[in-house]
Amino acid sequence: MARRCADPEPVTSGKPSGLRRSDRFLAGLKDVSRVTFVSHVQPDPDSLGSMLGLAHLVEHELGIPTRMSRDGLINRAENKEMVELLDLDLIPVDELEFQPGEVVVMVDSQPNTGRHTLCCDVLLYAVIDHHTTPGDLEGVPFVDVRPSLGATCTLVTRYLIEQEVPIPARVATALTYGIETEVSGFPREATEVDDGALQFLFPLADKNIVAQIRNARLPxxxxxxxxxxxxxxxxxxxxxxxxxxxxxxxxxxxxxxxxxxxxxxxxxxxxxxxxxxxxxxxxxxxxxxxxxxxxxxxxxxxxxxxxxxxxxxxxxxxxxxxxxxxxxxxxxxxxxxxxxxxxxxxxxxxxxxxxxxxxxxxx
Ligand SMILES: [Mn+2]
The missing domain is CATH 3.10.310.40 (Diaminopimelate Epimerase; Chain A, domain 1)
Incomplete structure (x- = not known):
């Protein structure tokens, strides 16, 4: 079972009191037919981990089907290894066909920053990101952008902890590697919240798979x-x-x-x-x-x-x-x-x- 951690972040003011961000995120998805996750071009481990973590949250809490996509190719050896070892099913963004009642959730990027090829006639329900690059967020019902965080996967881990969702090894491994790649430089671009998420995920993740991804063979x-x-x-x-x-x-x-x-x-x-x-x-x-x-x-x-x-x-x-x-x-x-x-x-x-x-x- 997932352990419960105290959430160090206050609920954004001006929003309904008592509702955590993960509550509001899920509340807006109750009546949708399917959720499709998109990210930036050449999705990186933070994008992949965030999509997988949120897909798990939505499926577990709401029982709604989800899809993950990829914008462009994934070329980097480590990222390809991650997709293969974690068996991530990614639909090319230009092949996506949307059904009535379906919504899109964008992770690790923001609309109109020149970082995607996604067409604009889809209902973008949420943007969940940590980039400083200002995107066009007008009219997006749910926005959670926290540039202070080292990784979008940290934010997703917080949602899973808040909702007390059990995290399977595959999801924990993706989130761990997603955070790890974002905070591995020096000086570290990490906060206590990132480290808290890593600490929480560590016992749940498959450390051998993380090591295998990190040391992927190079072409x-x-x-x-x-x-x-x-x-x-x-x-x-x-x-x-x-x-x-x-x-x-x-x-x-x-x-x-x-x-x-x-x-x-x-x-x-x-x-x-x-x-x-x-x-x-x-x-x-x-x-x-x-x-x-x-x-x-x-x-x-x-x-x-x-x-x-x-x-x-x-x-x-x-x-x-x-x-x-x-x-x-x-x-x-x-x-x-x-x-x-x-x-x-x-x-x-x-x-x-x-x-x-x-x-x-x-x-
Ligand atoms: Mn990121």
Missing amino acids: HHHFEVLLQALQSSFIYDRLIISWVNNLPQPEQAAEIVDFMVRFDKVDWALCGGVCGDKLVLSLRTSLHGVQAGDLLRRVVGKLGKAGGHDRRAGGCIPLTSTTVSAVEDLQAELRRRFLKALLNEDCRGQRLVPLREMLQNLQ
């Missing part, structure tokens, strides 16, 4: 992308910028910056990778108290879309042309904007790996 192109990034990286004072001309999977930009931000000579890591007809951006910082999401949004401006958290951010710029010169022009413009925002425009870059010297040393 060949993972190493090719890493080499491209290492060869193209330039250091500008405390910022490192890496360009990848052929990024097979959009999630790899994040993997590059997670790796680069650990370099002891930098506080900021940016990666831009050409993925199809888009330039995918990922930003990390090791600094406290800076808003990486806001910074990336300002730098990208009208060129594309961006957003994120305090230390982690991502974005995307549609390419009007994928010729080398067009991509180089865009890279130069982004570099200029970043240097202006963080350092000074005249800062000269230094190669991370001076390749010619390195090859000479090998001879």
Whole structure:
């Protein structure tokens, strides 16, 4: 049985007193025919865990059927492993057909932030998220957005605890890994509530499966992308910028910056990778108290879309042309904007790996 924990968060003022958020969430779903969960493009473990946790809550408490979806592909090795090992049934968002009385619940993202391809003629009942990126929430009956939390899975775990719903190992494992991936950086973007959720879930989760997901086997192109990034990286004072001309999977930009931000000579890591007809951006910082999401949004401006958290951010710029010169022009413009925002425009870059010297040393 699920244990009951004291809820440290007060009920939002102005709402019916005595009703917890999970009560209100469930109350609005009583008469629906089905609930479909959606998330952002290339759903990550926090999205997947949140959908699975809420689907379990709705099915257990209301006996209403649910569906989970995926927007775009899931490419990252760890995330694919999670889907496979936990047997997650995800319907591609563009294949969804809605029945009368069906509603949609969006997790780990907000409407009109450029992060989904979901069509707009569906009834969006709820948005449950922890991103600072402001979305279009007007007219959404139920909104629970808590940017202070490290993970949306934490919020979902709170709902399950509030409703005293027994959590099966499969659901606990997904929620655990969802929170773990969101709070694993340093400085940690985690609160006591995130740690409380992890503590609660730990005995319930399958630790072997978590370890297997965390250590998923990596495909060949993972190493090719890493080499491209290492060869193209330039250091500008405390910022490192890496360009990848052929990024097979959009999630790899994040993997590059997670790796680069650990370099002891930098506080900021940016990666831009050409993925199809888009330039995918990922930003990390090791600094406290800076808003990486806001910074990336300002730098990208009208060129594309961006957003994120305090230390982690991502974005995307549609390419009007994928010729080398067009991509180089865009890279130069982004570099200029970043240097202006963080350092000074005249800062000269230094190669991370001076390749010619390195090859000479090998001879
Ligand atoms: Mn998240």
